[in-house]
Amino acid sequence: MANYTKRDEVAVIELNNPPVNALSFEVRSGLQNALKSAIDDQDVKCIVIHGKGKNFSAGADIKEFGAGTKQQKPWITDACRLADESSKPVVAAIAGTALGGGLEVALFCHYRIGTPSCRVGFPEVQIGILPGAGGTQRLPRLIGVNSSIDMITSGRHVMAEEAMKLGILDKIVTEDIIEEGVKFAKSVVGLDLAHRILKNRKIEAVSPKVFDDEISRVKKKYKGYIAPLFCLKAIQASVQLPYDASMEQELQLFQHLVGSNQAKAQQYAFFAERTSARWQLPTGANSQNASPLPVKTAGVIGAGTMGAGIALCLITSGIPTVLVEQDQKFLEKGIKTMEGDLRGSVALKKMTAEQAKKAMLILKPSVNFEDLHDVDLVIEAVYENLALKKEIFAKLDKICQPQTILCTNTSSLDIDMIAEATKRMDKVVGTHFFAPAYIMKLQENVYGKNTSAETVATVMALGRRIRKVPVLVGTCESFAANRMLHPYVTEALYLVEEGASPYEVDQVLEDFGMPMGMFRVSDLSGLDIGYKVRREAAKRQGIDLTLGTRFVNGERVCLLADVLVEKGRLGIKSGKGWYNYGSPGKKEAIPDPEVLDIIEEHCRKFGIKKQKISSQEILERMQLALINEGFRILEEGIVSKPEDIDVIWIYGFGWPKYMGGPMFYANEMKLKNVYRKICDFHQKYPFSIHWTPSKLLARLSETDLPISNWTSLINSNSKL
Numbered sequence: 001m002a003n004y005t006k007r008d009e010v011a012v013i014e015l016n017n018p019p020v021n022a023l024s025f026e027v028r029s030g031l032q033n034a035l036k037s038a039i040d041d042q043d044v045k046c047i048v049i050h051g052k053g054k055n056f057s058a059g060a061d062i063k064e065f066g067a068g069t070k071q072q073k074p075w076i077t078d079a080c081r082l083a084d085e086s087s088k089p090v091v092a093a094i095a096g097t098a099l100g101g102g103l104e105v106a107l108f109c110h111y112r113i114g115t116p117s118c119r120v121g122f123p124e125v126q127i128g129i130l131p132g133a134g135g136t137q138r139l140p141r142l143i144g145v146n147s148s149i150d151m152i153t154s155g156r157h158v159m160a161e162e163a164m165k166l167g168i169l170d171k172i173v174t175e176d177i178i179e180e181g182v183k184f185a186k187s188v189v190g191l192d193l194a195h196r197i198l199k200n201r202k203i204e205a206v207s208p209k210v211f212d213d214e215i216s217r218v219k220k221k222y223k224g225y226i227a228p229l230f231c232l233k234a235i236q237a238s239v240q241l242p243y244d245a246s247m248e249q250e251l252q253l254f255q256h257l258v259g260s261n262q263a264k265a266q267q268y269a270f271f272a273e274r275t276s277a278r279w280q281l282p283t284g285a286n287s288q289n290a291s292p293l294p295v296k297t298a299g300v301i302g303a304g305t306m307g308a309g310i311a312l313c314l315i316t317s318g319i320p321t322v323l324v325e326q327d328q329k330f331l332e333k334g335i336k337t338m339e340g341d342l343r344g345s346v347a348l349k350k351m352t353a354e355q356a357k358k359a360m361l362i363l364k365p366s367v368n369f370e371d372l373h374d375v376d377l378v379i380e381a382v383y384e385n386l387a388l389k390k391e392i393f394a395k396l397d398k399i400c401q402p403q404t405i406l407c408t409n410t411s412s413l414d415i416d417m418i419a420e421a422t423k424r425m426d427k428v429v430g431t432h433f434f435a436p437a438y439i440m441k442l443q444e445n446v447y448g449k450n451t452s453a454e455t456v457a458t459v460m461a462l463g464r465r466i467r468k469v470p471v472l473v474g475t476c477e478s479f480a481a482n483r484m485l486h487p488y489v490t491e492a493l494y495l496v497e498e499g500a501s502p503y504e505v506d507q508v509l510e511d512f513g514m515p516m517g518m519f520r521v522s523d524l525s526g527l528d529i530g531y532k533v534r535r536e537a538a539k540r541q542g543i544d545l546t547l548g549t550r551f552v553n554g555e556r557v558c559l560l561a562d563v564l565v566e567k568g569r570l571g572i573k574s575g576k577g578w579y580n581y582g583s584p585g586k587k588e589a590i591p592d593p594e595v596l597d598i599i600e601e602h603c604r605k606f607g608i609k610k611q612k613i614s615s616q617e618i619l620e621r622m623q624l625a626l627i628n629e630g631f632r633i634l635e636e637g638i639v640s641k642p643e644d645i646d647v648i649w650i651y652g653f654g655w656p657k658y659m660g661g662p663m664f665y666a667n668e669m670k671l672k673n674v675y676r677k678i679c680d681f682h683q684k685y686p687f688s689i690h691w692t693p694s695k696l697l698a699r700l701s702e703t704d705l706p707i708s709n710w711t712s713l714i715n716s717n718s719k720l
């Protein structure tokens with residue numbers, strides 16, 4: 001709703017819908033009524049609109065867009081038209097965020113003031129829609145076409161200082177926002193409002209070429225997403241048509257998007273991220289009843305690519321960090337990497353040179369473990385070796401304060417075995433970052449059987465603080481993310497053995513929307529990493545993995561990647577892997593006939609008959625293999641809800657948000673179809689354990705429950 005009060009001759013309208021004052025039907029009606037009262041009241045000379053609590057408004061209530069249902073009237077435009085027509089000045093007093101419809105309300109006001117920490121923006125593209133209450137028409141009239149294109153197609157939040165420079169804010173105020181709003185409104189009473197009404201402003205002439213260029217840019221930058229292109233169409237309408245006609249055009253484009261599959265998937269992804277943040281442990285402890293410990297200082301062990309990246313996340317979030325490496329040369333190399341990454345961020349305008357400098361000032365590089373004595377939390381990021389990690393944890397247990405939390409960045413090792421090296425098993429937890437750690441948003445936090453709720457709360461809070469998306473998972477071989485990756489990678493290799501080229505496989509995945517195909521990703525990570533992991537695991541388990549091996553314990557294996565490694569093709573780092581890169585370190589991936597010969601030779605050796613494989617089969621086999629594993633992970637309670645898996649794939653592996661995530665995708669395919677296809681593959685490929693259908697999937701496929709209800713079935717049927 002909206003509260004209406006008066007301070008002398010000033011009407012104060014408060015948008016009131018905690019926590020973010022989303023513009024629900026009640027708020028829109030309340031705002032419309034309040035504006036009417038203020039305009040009709042002879043004693044009122046001016047009007048201030050502000051938001052209750054920390055935010056002005058986060059925009060339309062996204063839940064009302066569910067499945068494209070039409071919004072109930074009054075719409076934001078109906079409510080705010082009164083401001084346009086008012087002869088009394090209307091001032092938006094912005095604290096916190098004014099996003100989407102929230103900013104649109106402010107653009108109907110004659111003036112906008114904000115606090116120094118306020119943010120404005122049109123993030124609609126991120127949920128698959130466009131600003132549908134005049135945002136694409138009014139912003140260009142206020143700040144020009146080019147800046148509007150940038151803001152609306154990127155969805156980025158603009159901080160107060162920039163908003164002031166762009167002309168979105170008229171003033172930045174430092175005292176109480178309501179007091180300042182009232183003061184400002186009084187100061188503009190009697191001034192001519194004609195030029196303050198944005199719909200009346202002339203729009204600059206822009207050549208159609210600007211839009212042609214922008215379409216090319218947006219298609220490349222936001223590959224596969226339709227909303228940014230629709231935003232461009234709406235902005236172009238603002239240039240080409242009179243205001244009323246272009247508003248109508250905006251509405252039509254909005255209606256089209258709001259009913260689209262992409263919008264549904266992106267809005268699911270928005271809420272999935274928030275659902276996933278509400279974690280729970282098998283003990284019943286959860287994000288509501290557990291409190292994090294303060295993390296004032298941190299330590300990182302290992303200045304390799306991962307350690308340096310993690311340290312960078314910490315210091316750029318203002319957490320003083322000790323970076324320990326046993327070898328001075330490695331330490332210096334790590335620092336150089338960090339400095340290079342910071343320079344990159346400055347060049348990309350993600351931070352200022354001053355901020356980069358400030359970050360490095362709170363880094364304490366060291367070759368001495370004793371320097372970790374007083375830190376609140378340590379993240380170990382040395383290479384994957386259980387004995388080494390256990391040795392480090394035993395050492396840390398002695399050096400650090402008793403309350404210090406000890407995290408491991410292992411991507412596969414047993415957290416409990418690492419914790420056993422300490423006398424504080426409740427304070428040991430996995431914090432699995434994804435490469436490059438400074439860029440990738442996923443932080444897969446892994447609890448062991450003794451990890452306390454307090455420890456989990458601390459690493460979940462730390463994740464958010466360092467701008468990651470933290471997801472909580474239980475411990476198992478490779479954890480949730482990499483465990484699901486395994487059948488995906490395995491199927492890719494089988495497909496190549498059976499007749500698809502690596503380049504066809506990658507093309508299919510990239511056409512689907514993955515940022516890179518599986519083989520390009522392998523080249524980027526380095527083929528030797530998997531090679532070493534496979535060989536170490538085989539040694540541990542007493543398995544023969546010579547290149548002639550075709551089956552291990554009745555399970556089909558394909559060691560083609562290892563053949564490449566033994567030929568010196570390690571990926572980008574050696575200039576050749578599945579692709580040819582010309583020389584080491586170069587990024588342009590060129591399909592290589594030599595690789596096709598290697599595959600040919602491999603298939604001849606094992607008598608594998610090659611056949612034509614359709615794009616549809618490539619996509620289905622790769623995706624259904626990982627989806628089946630996802631259901632098993634859910635079934636085993638490694639994650640507590642399907643949203644966790646979708647968030648992992650979006651932020652860890654770049655699954656396109658407009659496809660919602662693998663579990664959402666399965667839901668859209670209908671689970672009975674997913675189950676039937678997996679059963680078919682199981683029959684066709686009996687030597688691949690990953691095709692054994694998940695029991696949970698089998699049960700869910702009988703119910704036709706939507707994804708939002710799966711968790712209740714899982715919880716009510718713990719015995720599957």
Ligand SMILES: CCCCCC/C=C/CC(=O)SCCNC(=O)CCNC(=O)[C@H](O)C(C)(C)COP(=O)(O)OP(=O)(O)OC[C@H]1O[C@@H](n2cnc3c(N)ncnc32)[C@H](O)[C@@H]1OP(=O)(O)O
Binds near residue numbers: 019022062071254274
């Ligand atoms: C035909 C009619 C035409 C009408 C056209 C009108 C079109 C308008 C377009 C829009 O306005 S679409 C909405 C655009 N706005 C956004 O996308 C903003 C989304 N929100 C955020 O980015 C963040 O929530 C925030 C505002 C930056 C705050 O972040 P913070 O980390 O502080 O909190 P959260 O955990 O994210 O959110 C708290 C709580 O609030 C829920 N929520 C946030 N925004 C909305 C929203 N716009 N609608 C509904 N609910 C929202 C969020 O889900 C959290 O709730 P939960 O229960 O914890 O999940």
